[in-house]
Amino acid sequence: MTDVVQVSKVRCFDGWQYVFKHPSETVGCEMTFGVYIPDHKQNDEKLPTLFYLSGLTCTHANFIEKSGFQRFASKHRFIVVNPDTSPRNVNIPGEDDSWDFGSGAGFYVNATAEPWSKHYRMYSYVVEELPQVAAKVAPIDNHKMGIFGHSMGGHGALVIGLRNPQLFKSISAFSPISNPTSCAWGIKALTGYLGEDKSKWADYDASLLLAKYDGPERHILADQGAEDDFLKQDQLRPEALKSTSKVQVEVRMQPEHGHSYYFISTFIEDHFTHFAKQINH
Numbered sequence: 001m002t003d004v005v006q007v008s009k010v011r012c013f014d015g016w017q018y019v020f021k022h023p024s025e026t027v028g029c030e031m032t033f034g035v036y037i038p039d040h041k042q043n044d045e046k047l048p049t050l051f052y053l054s055g056l057t058c059t060h061a062n063f064i065e066k067s068g069f070q071r072f073a074s075k076h077r078f079i080v081v082n083p084d085t086s087p088r089n090v091n092i093p094g095e096d097d098s099w100d101f102g103s104g105a106g107f108y109v110n111a112t113a114e115p116w117s118k119h120y121r122m123y124s125y126v127v128e129e130l131p132q133v134a135a136k137v138a139p140i141d142n143h144k145m146g147i148f149g150h151s152m153g154g155h156g157a158l159v160i161g162l163r164n165p166q167l168f169k170s171i172s173a174f175s176p177i178s179n180p181t182s183c184a185w186g187i188k189a190l191t192g193y194l195g196e197d198k199s200k201w202a203d204y205d206a207s208l209l210l211a212k213y214d215g216p217e218r219h220i221l222a223d224q225g226a227e228d229d230f231l232k233q234d235q236l237r238p239e240a241l242k243s244t245s246k247v248q249v250e251v252r253m254q255p256e257h258g259h260s261y262y263f264i265s266t267f268i269e270d271h272f273t274h275f276a277k278q279i280n281h
């Protein structure tokens, strides 16, 4: 028996877009996530799987409804799993007061500061619980998993991918918050969730993790819109993502593009091609 409940199922590009919900042990509330499953042989065939992390203010729905990813997931026969961006309705005073902190803004950290530490554990949710829960409803090949995301979710994908290279064989991002210890969004979130001691923040900063990464070689693809207002406000700082001997970081500055899902949908195909290359090379 499974405690995962199907919320919806829609036919899309030779596959099915599902939404599920389940009671999460990790974050202590009900969590909703999307799963796209392309048509495949029914007999025990496991499929490569991409996990997508969304940005500030998003639920599971933004990516499903706006990115057009299903066409390419179907073409490559990849499963795609995408969670919500935070716990919700957990009765923390002020949880719904900001668009860049609390609900819709979990920042993919395990909070240690009160009153957030009991529920705001999105790092462990994505790394430990979500792959297991999703595997109850989809034929995930857990040797061929990758992670990508947008903005706050791009930060989450970079951090989680770099810290868990055995789990996630591919990493890519759209307009990631690349250096959260040095931008306003990141400083607000890390102070609130982890406390004032900045030495505790480094494990959640991709640019700092890159400098000390010593795992298997990686090629990270990051697309960035050159006209993105958040880039101009210095929230994203892609220049902080430096290649190392172990990690080639390819930041593609895309002229005339902004931060929105119009930008994501324009380049989404390349992130599926990137994943295909990383798991097959």
Ligand SMILES: N[C@@H](CCC(=O)N[C@@H](CSC=O)C(=O)NCC(=O)O)C(=O)O
Pocket (backbone or CB within 6 Å): 054, 055, 056, 057, 058, 062, 066, 099, 150, 151, 152, 153, 259, 260, 261
């Ligand atoms: N406060 C604004 C801006 C919110 C916004 O732009 N969110 C982005 C992610 S920003 C970094 O994580 C987003 O993906 N929005 C969802 C969408 O569908 O575009 C606002 O509330 O509009």
